[in-house]
Structures are given as C-alpha cells and as structure tokens.
Amino acid sequence: MLAIETHELVKQYKNGVRALDNLNLEVNKGEIFSLLGPNGAGKSSLINILTTFYKPTSGNVTMLGKDICKEPAWVRTQIACVAQHISIDEHLSLMENMTFQSRLYKVEPKVAKIRINSLIDIFELSRYLKYPTASYSGGVKRRLDIAMNMVSIPKILFLDEPTVGMDVMSRKAMWEMLLKIRDEYGTTIFLTTHYLEEADRLSDTICIMKNGKEVAQGTLESLRGYIRQNMLCIVFPNTREAKKYKGILENMEFTKFAGVRGNSVVLGVEDSRNSFTIVNKWLLEHHVAFDAIEIVEPSLEDVFLALTSSEENRGGRGL
C-alpha cells in the first residue's frame, strides 16, 4: 500500500517561481524513501506541502489514502517532521521538550511516559537528562529532535537533511537509529539528503528531482539502469593531477559526464570498452602519469550527476 502519492503536483509561489512542476511520485508504506536533487530542485517545497504547511497550486496529494488538502487535520495526526534546522525549545529540559511534543499530538500521559522512556533509550539520551538542552552538542540536539518527533509514533516521518553538520561517527549512529525506527515502529521515512552515501545506505527507494520534476525513481539497482553504461575510472597519483586532467577527459567526444573522486577521475562514457582503449592510448601517448584505469559500475553519485547535470555540462548529449 502507498503511504504517499502525488499526481501532477504543482507549486507556484506568488512571486512566480514554479518550485514543483507536475511532480509524480509514490512512496510505499514502511520504506525509507530518499529524495535527492540539487539546490532549488523543489525538495523543501515538496516537504512543506506534504507536511500540510503549504497548499499546492494544483494536482493531487494522497497520504495514507486521504487527500491532504481535504483532510489536513487528520494528516497532521499521522505525520511528524524533523526540519532542516534543529527544532527544540532550549528553555525547556529534555523531558519537558518530549512532554510538550507528546501533548501537541494528544498522546495519553501514561502512554507518553512509556514512549518517552523507550525513545530516550533508543536515542541514547539518558545521560543528558540532567543537563540543560542549550548546552547539548549539535548531534545530541538532533537526536533529541528526532526522538521528540517520534513520540507520537507517526505513520510517516519526514526528515529534511537530518545529518547536516554531523561528524562521521554521529552520522553513522543516526543511520542505525533511522533503520531501527523503520524496523521497530514500521514508520515510513521520507528523507531528503545531500549525502549520496546516506541515501545509498538507507534507502529502499530513491527519487531524483530536478527543476521541480522527478527525473527518476526506483531502487538503487533500477536507477543504475537509467544510465545503462559502464564507466571508466582513472586513478592518478594525486588529486591535483586528477583535477588537471578532468577537463581534458570531459571534453573527449565519447564522454557524457566527468567527476573527480579523490585522486580519480570518473567518466561516464557511451561504450566502455572502446573508451577504455582510447583513453588508455591517449594517456600513454601524452606521457600522463596514472596508477590505474578500469571499467566500473556506476555509483549513486554517478547516477545523480548523470541525471541532474545540465545539458551544457554534458556537451548537449542527453541520456
């Protein structure tokens, strides 16, 4: 069953900006759905509509089988949203924040108490109980933010770039918690992120947006199919060299897109075997120092770049 379905969704602001342009997407119940897209793709506008904050200009949005424009009050009882910026009340203690949120969602006090204790355990917050929330680190505040939003056990949890500004360890711990939320509570998680690794690790379904439209939607495997191609990875001795040759390799006739990843240049090409031979030959003829060249499978980053980079960047060759 679908948790969220949008059909021909349009959001045009009063200043004329068309943030969503006939967007269609489907989110299954109980899955982690990641929304990817460059800045200005319309991700925040979409979240604002799905959380009933903004009204769409046209089109339909169904959430758990109900039209969100006709029954926004009911939809609000079923969802929670962890916004891009941490949203906790620093004048309230950890327990007071949790209690306030439970009362907003009219959770029975006894039930709320049990849930709050359980969430404090899941999000490993018990050792912060006695300290003022204003003194928490960004990571702990974010954990509290998510725990608060889980106190109503929402059917759908929206997370707008939840791991921004977190260090690697905290981010990985957060991923574990999100998987736990999905598995233990059966919550549908709708996630927007700029970290492709995050989407790669967590998502059941990924949607890539650009200019207010969905460019592709599916599992990671099916998205790889969108750019039905193998790719070349050329490993240089250092990043400086990689950056130096990226431009030249990008302008080669068969290159669809190029990107630097560490000390490697990854090329999206039309025919991997042919391109392998040509690039190899060119590097040797021009006495370019390189450590390795190989044909690789596209990663999510490659798919993202291929689908969102502009026509001009790809030399006018669409996929």
Place this chain on the structure above:
Amino acid sequence: MMNILWRNIKWRFKNKFTIIITILQPLLWLVLYSAVAGSTMKDTGITNYTAFILPGVMFLVTFSSCNSGGIMNFLMKSSGSFYRILISPVSRSSIVFAQMLESILVSFFEVTILYVVSIFFSVHISSGISGIILMAILIFLLAFFLSGLAYTISLCLPNEVVYETVMTAIVLPIFFLSSALFPPENLSGGLAVSVKLNPFTHVINALRSLIFGEKIVFSEILPVILLFVLMCCGSYALAMWRLKNETSI
C-alpha cells in the same frame, strides 16, 4: 492550547528580563513623572496625579507586554518551533489564543505590580471590589486587543528590529494623543478630535472613573466594554487571517 501556554510561560520564567524591561518604563512614568508633573497639575484640580496617570501607565505596560508577546513569533520562527507547531494537530485558533493569553497574563502581572507600587503613593480604588472587577475586565479586553494586534503585526514584518521600530512608532502617538497624562477637557480643535477618536482615551477614562469615582457609572463603562469587545473580535480575526496567510504563499 494550555500546552502551548505552559511552554510560553516557561519561556517567560526563563527570560525574566523581558518582564523587567517591559515594566521599567511605565514604572518610571508612574513614579518619577507623576512626582515631577504632579506639582504643576495641582491647579487643574487633580488631587493625586499618580492616581490620575495610573490608567494611562496601565495602558502603556499592557502595550509593552503584548509587544513582547509578538517578539515570541520571531523567536519561534528562528528556533523552528513555529513550523513544528503549525504542522502538529493543534488548531490554528488554539495556537493564536495560547500566545495571546500569555501576553494577557503578563499584562495582568505587570498591572498588579504597578497598582501595588501606586498604593505607596496613596492611590486606592474608590469604587471598591466591583470597580476592581470592572477594571480587570477592561484590562483583559485591552490586553486581548493589543496582543492580537501585536501577533498580526509580528507576522507581517520581516524581523524583530523592524517590528520593535514599528511598535514604538505606534505606541507613542497613541499614548500622547490620549487622556493618559492630562485631562482632555481643555483641548480644542483637531487635537481634541484626535484624542476623542482614540479608543484608548475611552478605556483610560473608564479606568480613571473607577479609580476616582465612588459610584460606578455604568453608562460610561458599558459602551467602552462593548467597543473593546468589537475591537477584540477584529484583532483576533486579523491574527487568525495572518496566521493562515503564513501557509499560503
């Protein structure tokens, strides 16, 4: 509604300086201005000038308290709780009411302090308990109207600095073009019309008549109550309209 009210009161307790800041200026008017200007006003037949300006100062402190209630919208927007509350299953009316009610409670608290201070200046309510009840009703209506107005204005403006500037620009003309500091009987021309058209003149006069008069003149009080009930409905409707507009950009 009580949940949001509880949260706002917690904020106020944590930021006690907001109470001190909002009461400081009215307190100075009550203590210093009344002492200085009182001696020059004796010729006008005013026996206790502190008692005379108390209603005007009550208006001033109510305005300041409601003004600081509007600031809460900016704080809530920057902390993200404004959005979090709006997408929760709490009715828009409860959100507006809770915030207005907090401003009203602070207004009552500060008005009480002013009254207690004024007792040391021989001020007493001549109309007794019923007069005090009527004064409470008038102050409630005044605070309700002003808190709704502050709520609306705060949602129309981009930041706290502009908001504070606008509110200061509003309060001073209203305060000086009322009967807060002087008896309006001797005024003439456009000034007299302006003072008469100012609805706050009437609430100040009504409060003053309850302080000085031993008998309650209902024919003077009830029209003011009626006027402010209507103004409160308008102010609340404006606040609701502006909140709904926040989500329809």
